[in-house]
Amino acid sequence: MTFLLASLYQVVQMLLVLALAPLLTGWVRLAKARLVGRRGPSPLQPYRDLRRLLCKEVVLARNASWLFRAVPYLMFTAIWLAAGLVPSFTTQLALAPTADLIALIALLGSARFFLALAGMDVGTSFGGIGSSREMMIAALAEPAMLMIVFSVSILVRTTSLAEIADFMMSGAVGLRISLALALIALVMVAIAENARIPIDNPATHLELTMVHEAMVLEYSGRHLALVEAASMLKLLLYMALIACIFAPWGMATAGGGLFAVLWGLVAFALKLAVGGALLALFETSIAKMRVFRVGEFLGGALLLSLLGAIFLYVSRGV
Amino acid sequence: MYGEQPLFGLLNRIGGAPVADHRPWPRYRVTREGWLSLIEEMEGSAWSLLGLWGEPKEVFVALREDMSGDIAVVSLECPQGRFPSLSAVRPSANRLERAAHDLYGLTAERTTDPRPWLDHDAWGVRRPLSDRPGAPSPNPGPYTFLPVEGEGLHQIPVGPVHAGIIEPGHFRFTANGETVVRLEERLGYVHRGIEGLMRGKPVAEAARLAARISGDSTVAHSLAFARAVEAAVDLRVPPRAVWLRALMAELERVANHLGDIGAICNDAAFAFMLAEMSQLREAVLRAADLCFGHRLMMDRVVPGGVAADLPERGPALLLDLCAELRRRFPPLVTIYDGKASLQDRTVGTGIVSTGLVNRFGASGPVGRASGRGLDARRNPGYAPYDDLEFEVPVLTECDVNARVWIRIREVEQSIALIEQIARRMPGLPRGLDGTTPLPLVPLEAGQGGAGTREGLSLVESFRGDILTWVRVEADGTIGRCHPRDPSWFQWPLLEAAIEGNIVADFPLCNKSFNCSYAGHDL
Numbered sequence: 001m002t003f004l005l006a007s008l009y010q011v012v013q014m015l016l017v018l019a020l021a022p023l024l025t026g027w028v029r030l031a032k033a034r035l036v037g038r039r040g041p042s043p044l045q046p047y048r049d050l051r052r053l054l055c056k057e058v059v060l061a062r063n064a065s066w067l068f069r070a071v072p073y074l075m076f077t078a079i080w081l082a083a084g085l086v087p088s089f090t091t092q093l094a095l096a097p098t099a100d101l102i103a104l105i106a107l108l109g110s111a112r113f114f115l116a117l118a119g120m121d122v123g124t125s126f127g128g129i130g131s132s133r134e135m136m137i138a139a140l141a142e143p144a145m146l147m148i149v150f151s152v153s154i155l156v157r158t159t160s161l162a163e164i165a166d167f168m169m170s171g172a173v174g175l176r177i178s179l180a181l182a183l184i185a186l187v188m189v190a191i192a193e194n195a196r197i198p199i200d201n202p203a204t205h206l207e208l209t210m211v212h213e214a215m216v217l218e219y220s221g222r223h224l225a226l227v228e229a230a231s232m233l234k235l236l237l238y239m240a241l242i243a244c245i246f247a248p249w250g251m252a253t254a255g256g257g258l259f260a261v262l263w264g265l266v267a268f269a270l271k272l273a274v275g276g277a278l279l280a281l282f283e284t285s286i287a288k289m290r291v292f293r294v295g296e297f298l299g300g301a302l303l304l305s306l307l308g309a310i311f312l313y314v315s316r317g318v
Numbered sequence: 319m320y321g322e323q324p325l326f327g328l329l330n331r332i333g334g335a336p337v338a339d340h341r342p343w344p345r346y347r348v349t350r351e352g353w354l355s356l357i358e359e360m361e362g363s364a365w366s367l368l369g370l371w372g373e374p375k376e377v378f379v380a381l382r383e384d385m386s387g388d389i390a391v392v393s394l395e396c397p398q399g400r401f402p403s404l405s406a407v408r409p410s411a412n413r414l415e416r417a418a419h420d421l422y423g424l425t426a427e428r429t430t431d432p433r434p435w436l437d438h439d440a441w442g443v444r445r446p447l448s449d450r451p452g453a454p455s456p457n458p459g460p461y462t463f464l465p466v467e468g469e470g471l472h473q474i475p476v477g478p479v480h481a482g483i484i485e486p487g488h489f490r491f492t493a494n495g496e497t498v499v500r501l502e503e504r505l506g507y508v509h510r511g512i513e514g515l516m517r518g519k520p521v522a523e524a525a526r527l528a529a530r531i532s533g534d535s536t537v538a539h540s541l542a543f544a545r546a547v548e549a550a551v552d553l554r555v556p557p558r559a560v561w562l563r564a565l566m567a568e569l570e571r572v573a574n575h576l577g578d579i580g581a582i583c584n585d586a587a588f589a590f591m592l593a594e595m596s597q598l599r600e601a602v603l604r605a606a607d608l609c610f611g612h613r614l615m616m617d618r619v620v621p622g623g624v625a626a627d628l629p630e631r632g633p634a635l636l637l638d639l640c641a642e643l644r645r646r647f648p649p650l651v652t653i654y655d656g657k658a659s660l661q662d663r664t665v666g667t668g669i670v671s672t673g674l675v676n677r678f679g680a681s682g683p684v685g686r687a688s689g690r691g692l693d694a695r696r697n698p699g700y701a702p703y704d705d706l707e708f709e710v711p712v713l714t715e716c717d718v719n720a721r722v723w724i725r726i727r728e729v730e731q732s733i734a735l736i737e738q739i740a741r742r743m744p745g746l747p748r749g750l751d752g753t754t755p756l757p758l759v760p761l762e763a764g765q766g767g768a769g770t771r772e773g774l775s776l777v778e779s780f781r782g783d784i785l786t787w788v789r790v791e792a793d794g795t796i797g798r799c800h801p802r803d804p805s806w807f808q809w810p811l812l813e814a815a816i817e818g819n820i821v822a823d824f825p826l827c828n829k830s831f832n833c834s835y836a837g838h839d840l
Contacts, residue, residue: 035590036589036590036592036593036594038593125474125475128472129474129821198587198659204587205483206481206482206585206825207480208822208824208825209822209825217481284589284590285590286588287583287586287587287657287660287663288586288588288659288663289659289662289663290662290663290822291496291820291822292496292820293662
């Protein structure tokens with residue numbers, strides 16, 4: 001019975017992230033537009049964009065290989081699966097025992113790897129620029145991400161997200177400087193990973209400044225729809241991840257009834273709304289940084305997460 | 319009468335013969351030897367090249383002595399279609415010479431760069447404006463870009479079709495990783511044949527063409543054309559028209575500078591500034607629409623005067639606009655100045671040295687941000703600016719930030735100018751029957767001499783000085799008109815500005831220059 005319920009929750013979770021991701025992106029865009037005094041498009045616009053792209057025919061470069069065509073599916077699947085692993089409204093997910101932070105990072109890393117390959121596949125200069133910049137960012141973001149995982153797992157003694165959430169909700173953890181450092185570092189990594197300002201500008205039309213957009217310039221039609229949907233899912237994933245580790249309150253736990261699950265859903269929606277608004281506020285108040293400053297930015301994230309881990313060792317005398 | 323000053327002294331010495339009916343500055347026709355000694359003399363002097371243009375059998379060059387403001391046009395008849403190139407002594411002449419070659423078939427001898435410029439082998443004709451246009455070349459080869467050698471270099475071709483909706487232009491970057499080693503521009507994609515279209519047109523029709531050279535500086539181009547024609551036919555425009563023209567020119571300057579400041583910030587992904595500046599720009603455009611019946615004031619400046627007068631409530635409306643700008647603009651400047659992340663992008667980016675700016679004679683914010691403090695409203699100056707109080711801001715930081723600040727200061731100066739004009743403008747003239755006629759003097763045939771008459775004007779647009787040279791034929795049509803947009807001397811500097819910067823900073827540098835494609839490609 002528990003397993004059936006967990007499977008049901010898992011299916012709901014998979015569908016929920018898919019359904020909510022465009023809305024979150026739309027909400028961030030709307031909030032950004034309102035902050036600069038524009039009316040902005042409806043938050044439902046990303047759904048319409050995806051539908052439009054899905055209906056459009058695919059235009060492929062003549063020298064595009066099978067890899068170029070396969071990557072959107074690979075990438076979308078990997079990120080969708082990753083997003084399905086992060087407990088959003090309940091910790092009772094069927095995949096929870098297998099879903100730890102390391103698996104999450106591996107899924108995201110492989111999606112990025114394939115997209116970078118696809119960026120170079122057609123041989124345009126922009127694709128190459130985008131891939132090289134993306135890899136530079138990745139080379140700095142992934143170690144920082146791993147250090148964050150280590151800090152948290154030293155504290156909780158597990159890398160399973162469901163157990164981390166349970167532990168955090170139990171209140172046993174208290175206030176810890178390491179967690180604060182890890183939170184800051186995770187937010188910085190999330191900004192870089194999602195190609196947000198100040199690392200990248202998701203709304204730019206300037207080919208030469210693009211990172212993520214440069215890699216996907218050659219995509220069109222349903223391929224582009226999948227790539228876009230994957231980046232929307234990724235944004236949702238990171239928000240869910242931050243919420244799951246640092247603000248798991250409201251999530252349904254073991255033995256929670258239907259009411260707890262419903263309340264978990266509402267809490268999750270609220271968290272996304274707040275997270276989206278904060279992101280929009282942050283993005284509006286800052287200019288994009290020079291490409292080479294990204295190293296300093298992510299180096300900062302790495303240092304913070306490292307400090308968090310060291311503090312834990314020192315304070316616990318592990 | 320022009321004997322004492324060095325520029326005119328030289329032209330007299332090398333046997334230049336002044337040409338009749340060329341106003342307001344003289345034109346000297348020189349021999350081939352005279353032309354060669356002029357080139358020699360230019361090597362050791364600091365005269366600015368203001369323009370270079372061709373006719374089927376003659377080549378013209380306009381020079382200015384910057385200190386005294388003396389301007390002279392020198393022309394050389396070249397029946398063989400060949401003339402000694404100026405590009406070795408004035409690198410800014412090179413692209414103009416290449417354009418003269420593409421349009422008129424005039425060949426510059428010993429030039430530094432003989433490649434075609436405006437002609438992309440897409441016109442279906444060669445030398446379209448020469449006496450004998452040629453058939454298109456049967457097998458056009460690809461354009462040869464300058465060679466770049468070195469290890470680890472790769473090329474990034476950008477454009478002419480861009481991801482955003484902007485004008486077309488091709489940029490060929492050679493980069494080492496992210497660092498730009500060389501940028502080469504390829505322009506001419508929006509060539510519409512304006513010079514050819516103007517040939518043989520009545521003045522009024524040619525004025526409409528001049529207004530469409532570059533949409534964002536339509537007032538300045540119309541004004542330059544009108545002043546050149548008026549100089550040629552020796553026509554004095556009514557004082558009220560002179561003031562109205564200045565008013566329109568300043569409104570255009572404010573609107574464009576506001577747009578540019580916002581767009582530069584937006585290229586650093588600071589969209590807030592663009593949104594706010596766009597609102598201010600919109601306020602200016604709406605005021606222009608209410609005052610002159612057109613948001614960009616196109617076709618409102620015409621030879622002889624203006625085509626639209628201020629309505630009764632115009633001055634009050636403009637003063638309200640200025641008050642609004644004075645209230646809303648300074649806080650935004652404070653935000654720009656206080657945003658560390660933005661300053662990090664603009665300070666020290668895209669440096670153009672003062673020496674280079676002087677060598678190319680670049681005007682406008684590009685020149686003034688690099689210490690070249692010239693403004694056509696002051697030097698040579700034209701009415702009514704001699705009656706108005708304003709400053710010409712100059713900075714020596716030479717970077718993107720300096721170019722933004724020049725624009726900020728110029729917006730402030732132009733607001734003050736609009737206020738002065740709105741308050742002090744000559745009153746509305748009333749006819750005996752109580753009507754208010756337009757401040758417009760009709761152009762009459764044979765005015766200012768019976769034969770061909772030539773006129774030159776230098777007008778400050780928001781980008782810099784526009785030089786327009788016209789020849790009005792005896793029958794009152796335009797024989798030849800050459801409008802030289804300031805972008806001609808700014809585009810080459812952009813290539814220098816980006817050198818050593820990173821590829822991702824190019825949009826920022828480009829926007830801080832904001833050169834015109836249409837004005838340049840004609």
